[in-house]
Amino acid sequence: MHELSIAKDMTTIIGKAIGGPRPLDRVNVTIGPLSGISAESLRFCFGEVARSEGFGEPELVITLVAARLVCLDCETEYNAKDFYDGCPSCGSINRNILSGREFTVDSVEFDEGNS
């Protein structure tokens, strides 16, 4: 579990983008199934880190995107949240991974008056 150090990297990125700590309402992030990041533990750690570093108690909004795969046998492109099922057209598990490693801080939101 390394979500604590990850949460600190996130507040560093956010602080840099908005010019230092300030209370936030929401933090929007995207996580792919091949990022190795657990949404649950990230939520827990981020709450602790955000509060202790002066970012208030923002809601962490996590968008879990699917991985994009392409079947090597029939060329169908498909989405998957895990990797147990094969191609929806032909069932093959021969495939290339096109995406799924995403882990980004997308944006932050706060009240106008809340500065």
Next chain:
Amino acid sequence: MKDPRRDNKVDIATRVMSRNDSFAARNHELLRSNDILTLNIISSPGAGKTSLLEAMAGFFGPGLAVIEGDVRTRRDAERVEKAGCKAYQIETGGSCHLDAEAVGKALEHFDLTDGELSILAIENVGNLICPSGYDLGEDMKVGLLSTPEGDDKVLKYPSLFSRIAVLVINKTDLLPMLDFDVDRAVRECRSLNPNVVVFLMSARTGEGVEEFCRFLKGQAELEE
């Protein structure tokens, strides 16, 4: 210019791993410029990473250097040194993975320019999840899966097994006692990673070790 503090939504669109990745790029550059092939060896605890490195030390001698990552103790570094190559231990002090910044500091303890060193192997902390997202500056990730762990682990840890260049299935000497299906593990690994190179190995009996070392030697020569 608009003041971001006045907007109530600020777009950031930044990869969280970008800081680590810039340290990794620096390490990679340094190692490449010295013609050193770098491996990031990842497995669960006890799969046989250090045993493999001991066997590799027998093959490469001082042409191999090792960085050991463990939560605590210098034990693994001492084992590898005893087997005949240089080793530096990083004690992560609780962290479940190595990061590129720590590896960069460890590199200062080696003479990379002496021309003797052709392979640097980094033994990551035993863990199938956390190390997978942290590039260290390696040329390739080597995933070790040992037969007692079960043949179903590949698809359970896709973030690792989709990123490895080499899969080593270790402890093949135990296969007669287990229901581990080698074909299944290989098939599922290829389903995440069609180009993965596979070696079957017993670090205990030495089976497969030489074949693996010859492969690395070939890769290191390509690097020069």
